[in-house]
Amino acid sequence: MANNIGLTKDAGWQFGIRKTVATSLEKLWNIFFSDRGLSYWSEGVDRNFSTFKEYSHIRTKWRHRDFTEDANLQIRFIPSKNKDKTTVSIHVDKLKNENERELCKEYWSKVIEDLNKLLEI
Template sequence: MENQVGKTKDVGFQFGIRKTFPVSSEKAWDFLFSNSGLNIWLGKLKNELEIKKEYETENGITGIVRVFKTNSHIRLNWKLAHWENVSTVQIRVIGNQTRATISIHQEKLLNDVQRTEVKAYWNEIIKKIGTELLR
């Protein structure tokens, strides 16, 4: 069996991206969970984002928030409208008063096609986050 990029033994395919920005970790976190930030990485919400509650965006992403630890990370189920499966996304902010790394990790992807799809999605999202965060 040949190794495939992003394939894990236990959770299907995965993708991760991280980028460091010249802002405090608190500023990065606050931005990600502001209306502007949420609209970028998740989409415009139809309801509030709450722990252990289902959410839905206007662009058809659905899921449940599993873990929310302020100024640290969020872990949520994440499903695109055209997918049959549910994946898991974790966004973490790591840093200090002068630098923040935003780390996005997605797992439980069905195959390399989904991995390629989310890779393009998150690469675009991290660029948009950078543009808006550094304004």
């Protein structure tokens, strides 16, 4: 039997990634949701967020330009205990197949990899 990494029992395919950066939750959140930040990461994102809990998390729909349907997107911001670092956690589910998962992985991995560039002012 094949090892289908990312295939769930009832939510289709999923992908998740996280990264910790050396900045406060408030600073990262404010930059992430600024016009500059949104232009950096939100291609294909429905900006009418179904959940928008300030300094915590968002939920919405996301569609890669090669998808035919929306996937679910969650982004969480988790402060470190001493508040000098913040972890960004991105999770996407309701992907239709392994190919969509791979496209999702490429897109969100690039966003996470380059997160420190967003923090440069």
